[in-house]
Amino acid sequence: MNGANAGRWAAVEEFADRASDRLNAILIRETRRALNGKLFAIVFSVLLAICVGACLIIGWSEAGEEGLGWMVFRVLFLCFSGVAFMGLPSIISSMVQGEIREKTFELLCITNVTPARIIWGELWTAAGLFLLMASGIAPFMAFSYLLGGVDVRTIATGMGFIFLMSILLSLFATVAAVVPGREIASKLAVVLFALGAWGAASSLVMPSYWVPLVDMWDEPQTPWILLALLGTYLSLGGIFFTVGMARIGFAAANRSGPIRLAVLVHLAVISTIAWFGELPQAWATLIIYQHSVLFLLGMACVGEEEELTCRQSRKGRLARRLGPIWSLFLPGASRGMAFVTLAGIITAGVTTLGLLNAHAIDTEWLAWPWITLAYLVVYFGASSALCRLLPARWRTPLLRRAGVLLVFFVFLMIPLFVAVTTGASLARNPLLTVSHPILFLANLWDYSVQDWVSATLLLVTLAGVVFVLRLPSFIRGIRVGWKGPTS
Amino acid sequence: MEVDRLERRFGDFVAVDRISFGFRAGDIFGFVGPNGAGKTTTMRILATLDAPTTGDARVNGVSVVDYPDEIRSSIGFMPDHLSVYTNLYVEEYLDFFARTYGLSGRRRREAVQSVMDFTELHSLRRKMCDTLSKGMRQRLGLARTLIHDPKVLILDEPASGLDPRARIEFRALLEELSRRGKGILISSHILTELSEICNVVAIIERGKLLTCGAIEEIRKNLRRHSVIRIGFLDRIEEAHKKVMLYPGVQAVRVAGKELEVEFVGDEAARAALLKNLVQGGLPVVQFAGHEQNLEDIFMEVTKGQVQ
Ligand SMILES: Nc1ncnc2c1ncn2[C@@H]1O[C@H](COP(=O)(O)OP(=O)(O)OP(=O)(O)O)[C@@H](O)[C@H]1O
Numbered sequence: 001m002n003g004a005n006a007g008r009w010a011a012v013e014e015f016a017d018r019a020s021d022r023l024n025a026i027l028i029r030e031t032r033r034a035l036n037g038k039l040f041a042i043v044f045s046v047l048l049a050i051c052v053g054a055c056l057i058i059g060w061s062e063a064g065e066e067g068l069g070w071m072v073f074r075v076l077f078l079c080f081s082g083v084a085f086m087g088l089p090s091i092i093s094s095m096v097q098g099e100i101r102e103k104t105f106e107l108l109c110i111t112n113v114t115p116a117r118i119i120w121g122e123l124w125t126a127a128g129l130f131l132l133m134a135s136g137i138a139p140f141m142a143f144s145y146l147l148g149g150v151d152v153r154t155i156a157t158g159m160g161f162i163f164l165m166s167i168l169l170s171l172f173a174t175v176a177a178v179v180p181g182r183e184i185a186s187k188l189a190v191v192l193f194a195l196g197a198w199g200a201a202s203s204l205v206m207p208s209y210w211v212p213l214v215d216m217w218d219e220p221q222t223p224w225i226l227l228a229l230l231g232t233y234l235s236l237g238g239i240f241f242t243v244g245m246a247r248i249g250f251a252a253a254n255r256s257g258p259i260r261l262a263v264l265v266h267l268a269v270i271s272t273i274a275w276f277g278e279l280p281q282a283w284a285t286l287i288i289y290q291h292s293v294l295f296l297l298g299m300a301c302v303g304e305e306e307e308l309t310c311r312q313s314r315k316g317r318l319a320r321r322l323g324p325i326w327s328l329f330l331p332g333a334s335r336g337m338a339f340v341t342l343a344g345i346i347t348a349g350v351t352t353l354g355l356l357n358a359h360a361i362d363t364e365w366l367a368w369p370w371i372t373l374a375y376l377v378v379y380f381g382a383s384s385a386l387c388r389l390l391p392a393r394w395r396t397p398l399l400r401r402a403g404v405l406l407v408f409f410v411f412l413m414i415p416l417f418v419a420v421t422t423g424a425s426l427a428r429n430p431l432l433t434v435s436h437p438i439l440f441l442a443n444l445w446d447y448s449v450q451d452w453v454s455a456t457l458l459l460v461t462l463a464g465v466v467f468v469l470r471l472p473s474f475i476r477g478i479r480v481g482w483k484g485p486t487s
Numbered sequence: 488m489e490v491d492r493l494e495r496r497f498g499d500f501v502a503v504d505r506i507s508f509g510f511r512a513g514d515i516f517g518f519v520g521p522n523g524a525g526k527t528t529t530m531r532i533l534a535t536l537d538a539p540t541t542g543d544a545r546v547n548g549v550s551v552v553d554y555p556d557e558i559r560s561s562i563g564f565m566p567d568h569l570s571v572y573t574n575l576y577v578e579e580y581l582d583f584f585a586r587t588y589g590l591s592g593r594r595r596r597e598a599v600q601s602v603m604d605f606t607e608l609h610s611l612r613r614k615m616c617d618t619l620s621k622g623m624r625q626r627l628g629l630a631r632t633l634i635h636d637p638k639v640l641i642l643d644e645p646a647s648g649l650d651p652r653a654r655i656e657f658r659a660l661l662e663e664l665s666r667r668g669k670g671i672l673i674s675s676h677i678l679t680e681l682s683e684i685c686n687v688v689a690i691i692e693r694g695k696l697l698t699c700g701a702i703e704e705i706r707k708n709l710r711r712h713s714v715i716r717i718g719f720l721d722r723i724e725e726a727h728k729k730v731m732l733y734p735g736v737q738a739v740r741v742a743g744k745e746l747e748v749e750f751v752g753d754e755a756a757r758a759a760l761l762k763n764l765v766q767g768g769l770p771v772v773q774f775a776g777h778e779q780n781l782e783d784i785f786m787e788v789t790k791g792q793v794q
């Protein structure tokens with residue numbers, strides 16, 4: 001009897017073992033670690049405790065109110081989105097940082113596991129953890145449904161939004177963890193990232209949270225909005241992915257080509273979307289938002305002068321054969337600068353045309369090219385200031401990237417600024433704590449001619465200073481890009 | 488494995504300066520040098536973790552620079568620090584790496600079993616791998632390196648921090664691996680440690696390859712330069728003068744009633760020196776050719792310029 005049981009047990013184990021061969025190795029490892037350790041159990045129990053607490057408090061204080069289920073749902077949603085947008089990405093990020101610190105990453109890099117599979121592994125792990133937590137919160141969601149006031153479609157769409165965003169943020173967390181090399185820098189990046197991600201994420205889940213979805217489905221714009229979301233989601237995800245791959249795969253595998261390609265694809269997507277007049281301002285703003293994140297990453301990876309290794313100079317020979325345009329996609333000294341500059345100019349042009357076509361209301365469309373220009377100005381300004389003001393031994397590539405982080409921060413502000421001035425609902429999002437100071441600033445701005453003139457003067461002066469400071473680098477980059485590498 | 492004028496610069500700093508060497512299956516190749524010599528840098532390039540500035544290395548004719556993905560399955564690299572995951576059992580750790588090398592099903596389980604057999608880790612399979620002792624970690628590292636049955640092993644200071652007994656056991660493991668036809672590149676600071684297991688050694692300092700060859704060859708090349716201790720009953724001053732003028736003597740130091748003579752010449756020349764002293768009527772009580780040991784060779788070849 002016992003023997004038969006043991007036999008059956010062994011068969012089950014055998015089956016599970018064989019099935020596990022089809023899964024990503026990193027997913028298996030992380031699942032085992034989660035089961036062997038305590039951290040996940042603690043996070044999970046805390047989430048449950050918060051849900052129970054929230055349900056009890058609302059049930060007790062608002063008993064008998066109309067639409068109680070809707071209220072419970074929103075509170076659960078808030079708790080869960082907090083965990084999914086902050087907790088999950090930081091678990092993933094600390095996992096990746098731990099690997100880098102312990103140098104287990106190096107061991108992984110010399111196995112047959114490709115960087116792409118490593119990132120997929122992290123994403124699968126995030127998805128797995130998400131599902132585990134979602135299963136914990138599911139009974140409470142069912143409870144809110146039973147209380148009335150919220151339908152299944154709303155719950156499902158809301159959870160879908162959280163899931164997609166949480167995966168995207170985990171992807172970003174992976175990238176943020178592999179981009180800067182040192183401890184403090186990674187922490188800084190993660191903090192900035194958390195701030196930005198909170199804003200971006202909360203704007204993405206807005207329709208499920210603040211807008212009654214039942215109405216949203218009847219709006220003619222909804223398909224466009226979803227298309228815009230999907231387009232930006234996928235292309236942004238693609239960029240994060242390639243950037244992560246490039247950072248994980250050591251010197252021997254440089255992937256700046258794919259990164260630059262992904263950046264261009266994303267630019268194409270958002271520029272195309274900008275051509276359609278069906279999008280409301282809030283969504284257009286959202287797209288700018290993502291545009292800025294995209295530039296951040298493009299810059300972080302290609303915006304610095306790269307050291308040529310012998311493998312790359314071999315590629316350089318290839319580039320000479322490919323001709324000037326294609327060589328912009330290959331790594332090499334200063335070509336990153338030229339690439340970003342050209343990409344910025346092209347995007348600004350295309351987006352402006354698109355907006356002239358679609359959103360030509362007063363001077364509002366000017367915001368778009370201004371944002372692109374302002375971005376470039378701030379980036380080059382910050383990095384050249386860093387390069388000039390710092391003592392030589394601090395002029396590391398890492399610090400030069402600090403300019404990028406600064407820009408990221410500024411770019412958290414600008415889209416919100418635009419949104420607030422145009423009265424888009426984004427600013428009323430109470431999750432977005434950074435929006436209050438912007439709201440104040442925006443009230444000072446009235447689209448008058450003086451405002452535009454003073455902003456123009458300021459930007460042109462800044463751009464001029466920066467351009468002169470960085471002139472050699474621009475020229476070198478464009479020349480190298482044109483002629484092909486010389487080394 | 489063929490290493491061909493490999494160079495790695497970090498900015499202006501040359502960490503590895505166009506070094507070339509090679510070894511074959513079954514060889515144990517020792518790579519010796521003081522701290523900062525560039526051993527780890529070289530090994531990381533060979534393990535495809537880093538790219539050389541110029542130069543190349545080939546395994547069976549396949550370049551590690553151009554085809555890193557193809558090379559990885561035939562190379563096992565053990566870094567100088569053992570990296571482990573928290574909350575993972577020894578067996579799970581090996582299982583994970585077996586999966587990452589694409590082993591599946593029975594082949595994976597057999598690979599894990601056989602490396603655990605080989606490194607005698609069976610008793611520890613249910614131990615967390617971050618709680619292992621240094622020696623056990625080193626074994627686990629070796630087991631991990633062997634999991635995909637690579638043809639070339641690159642071991643960076645595998646014996647550092649091991650007690651004498653563990654060292655001997657580790658050596659036995661390496662000898663067994665070499666018998667199984669693996670080419671092994673092993674680095675160390677200590678030439679003596681390597682001399683017992685390696686058939687070929689290379690000494691590197693400040694990124695430059697100083698000498699390379701079988702230990703006996705290196706020793707023979709350096710033997711011309713031996714130290715002889717000659718003890719006298721008295722008349723040490725007179726002896727000193729006489730020895731100094733003898734051809735082939737490079738330097739003489741007086742230590743009590745003994746002379747330490749640095750002498751260039753083979754055994755016949757040494758016999759001639761002794762004959763000359765005795766015939767000169769000096770009271771020689773002792774004449775000892777001091778064999779150069781490996782430490783001396785190492786000290787002599789390297790200049791002690793740590794960077
Ligand atoms: N990433 C890096 N950036 C700059 N310099 C480096 C880098 N890695 C190594 N070096 C330098 O290269 C030189 C060789 O280092 P390496 O680690 O190869 O020495 P090693 O022979 O392994 O020394 P040890 O015996 O101490 O392990 C050192 O001077 C080191 O400072």
Ligand SMILES: [Mg+2]
Pocket residue numbers: 526527528567643
């Ligand atoms: Mg070393």
